[in-house]
Amino acid sequence: MNRQKEKRRRCRLLLLPGLMLLALGTTACATSGGDSSTAKPKPRIKVSVYxxxxxxxxxGSIVNNKITRWINEAGPVDVEFVPVLRTQSEQKLNGLFAAGEAPDLIMEYAPQIKNTLIDQGLLRPVDDMIEQYSTTYKERLQRYPILRKAGTGEDGRLYQFGRINETVPMRAAFIRTDWLERLQLDIPQTTEELFQVAKAFTEQDPDGNGKRDTYGIALAGTPGVVIDEMFGLIYPDYVVRDGELVHGWDNIEAVTAFKKRVYDEGLADREFWNDKNGYRARQDFLRGRIGIYLDQFNVPTAFYNDFYVRLKRNVPDARLTVIPYPVTPVGQFNPVFVNPVQMTGVVNAATRNPKAVMQYVDFAVSEQFMKTMYFGFAGIHHTVAPNGxxxxIGMEKWRTEFNYGVGDFGMLTSPTLAGRCYFGTEKLDEKEPLQREVQKMFELNSSYVNFALETAGPTHAEQMPRLPQDLQGIVNQLTGVVGTDGDLxxxxxLTPNYSPEEARKEAEALWEQAGGKKVDEWYRNFYAHDRDQAIMTKDIYQLFREQRATRGK
Structure with a gap:
């Protein structure tokens, strides 16, 4: 017993110096104006990230890196980021909700995923959160009421947070001008001329190596999507014709006929259908084997880093330009635009701290957050130019340390709202020749927009009106068969004795048998009577004009 008392006495003596130091430290903090005893920990929430x-x-990882650490250090809440594989978003979110482990704030682009969660009562309206706790986002709604229009559910309540994007043509048609000059060809103005140029690029040795080892055009992946756009088609395959919204059967048949000619003549990779994501076609173009390539071009820095630099490294003499979408047998169309009003955030109905969620949203839409996402840390990744x-400072360092996460952590940022500094081309250096070339092509692509034309589809796919569930079921059932890139x-x-005309007859018959005419009628009625309630092409054009005017200031 005495031994135990002596042991306790020695422990107290050992602890005494540490307790004295702790007391001194506490006193020092108190005298400097802070009181650690009253500091409250930040509230903690979970937020999904692609x-x-x-x-x-x-x-590091998508949930532990420079960006996530900065968010938790600079922001008003502690965030636990929940990773969601981009290619398996719906499955992952459904599993998290089923297990009762869904994040407080879900960051998601796909309307069909969010609408389903709203129907199931798994998401909460955010009107009260904004009214009680918000400052920044509340001001954003007042400045841009279109955000409320886009985020409101069928019950009239606001369910989604969103952002204002730089709206520019999302994709572009690129052509090798050095090949045009070598073969003395003009820029194609129609899809027939495009076909003839592709044929010459395939058969007339445009690279001058004495071999027949080039393709005129690509069909796999994004190039195939852009060809669909040229013919006026985006999901769900409805087009404006003579003032009505109609099923684009004529357009699908026409684009299929064009692709079939390209395939039959061997002007594209004969195995394009097996190149599911277009990776092989992209590599062929970057190695100088394809003359016409159609790709994403809404982020010029990404195009420069991931595309143009690699092409010029492989083929130093290659020269590119962008061309307007050519006239097709079913009309001429502008490219699809970046969705200018994009709803990206929704709130779990089971969240226990809506105030903390709103605090994070206000932080994520702030100019401070936006600057950091787009330009990194001051003095490390960027300096302030004379124009303010x-x-x-160095594209490569920013690319390594920020580029992977800008889009996904910045899904609530609206760069254009802070003025001309934050438009896409501002990261490009005009003194660097290749970056200057990319900037010129980027501006040229926007200059081709003809406001007298429709875009592919009546609006961006994310802004298409929401079908009733029974009609959406018909679309879901048949899209993979009769949709633009469906099996038929x-x-x-691919089949020599099966024509686009025959495919159309079979597709229309299947569509009618499944009740597709009801879908057609619903879309027709929407466009005739209710299109002013949605964001349509004319609204996108207006924002595009306003933003280009801002860039000119």
Whole structure:
């Protein structure tokens, strides 16, 4: 017993110096004006983030990196980020909700995923959160009422947070001008001329190596999507004709006929249908084997880093330009635009701290957050240029440490709202020749927009009106068969004795048998009577005009 008392006495003596130091430290804090005893920990919430498996190994993981650490240090709440594989978003979110583990704030682009969650009562309206707790987002709604229009559910309540994007043509048609000059060809103005140029690029040795080893055009992946756009088609395959919204059967048949000619003449990779994501076609173009390539072009820095630099490294003499979408047998169309009003955030109905969620949303839409996402840390990734705009110090360092996460952590940021500094081309350096070329092509692509024309589809796919569930079921059931890139149309391209006309007859019959006429009638009535309630092409054009005017200031 005495031994135990002596042991306790020695422990107290050992602890005494530490307790004295702790007391001194506390006194020092108190005398400097702070009181650690009254400091409250930040509230904690969970927020989903897309995982694209693209974080450099030097930067950690999608949930633990420079960006996430900065968010938790600078922001008003502690955030636990929940990774959601970009390619499996719906499955992952459904599993999290089923297990009662869904994040407080869900960041998601796809309307069909969010609408289903709203129907199931798994998401909460956010009107009260904004009214009681918000400052920044509340001001954003007042400045841009279109955000409320886009985020309101069928019951009239606001369910989604969103952002204002730089709206520019999302994609572009690129052509090798050095090949045009070598073969003395003009820029194609129609899809027939496009076909003839592709044929010459395939058969007349445009690279001058004495071999027949080039393709005129690509069909796989994004190039195939852009060809659909040229013919006026985006999901769900409805087009404006003579003032009505109609099923684009004429357009699908016409684009299938064009692709079939390209395939039959060997002007594209004969195995394009097996190149599911277009990776092989992209590599062929970057190695200088394809003359006409159609790709994403709404982020010029990404195009420069991931595309143009690699092409010029492989083929130093290659020269590119962008061309307007050519006239097709079913008309001429502008490219699809970046969705200018994009709803990206929804709130779990089971969240226990809506105030903390709103605090994070206000932080995520702030200018401070936006500057950091787009330009990194001051003095490390950017300096301030004479015009007052942040300017990247080194593209490569920013690319490694921020580029992987800008889009996904910044899904609530609206860069254009802070003025001309934050438009896409501001990261490009005009003194660097290749970056200057990309900037010129980017501006040229926007200059081709003809406001007298429709875009592919009556609006951006994310702004299409929401079908009733029974009609959406019909679309879901048949899209993979009779949609633009469905099995029937692929069969028409690949099969010698099966024409696009025959595919159309079979597709329309299947559509009618499944009740598709009811879908057609619903869309027709919407366009005739209710289109002013949605964001349509004319609204996108207006925002595009306003933003271009801002850039000119």
């Amino acid at each position: 995982d694209r498996v693209n974080v450099p190994s030097s930067e 705009c942040p300017k990247l 149309w692929l069969k028409a391209i």
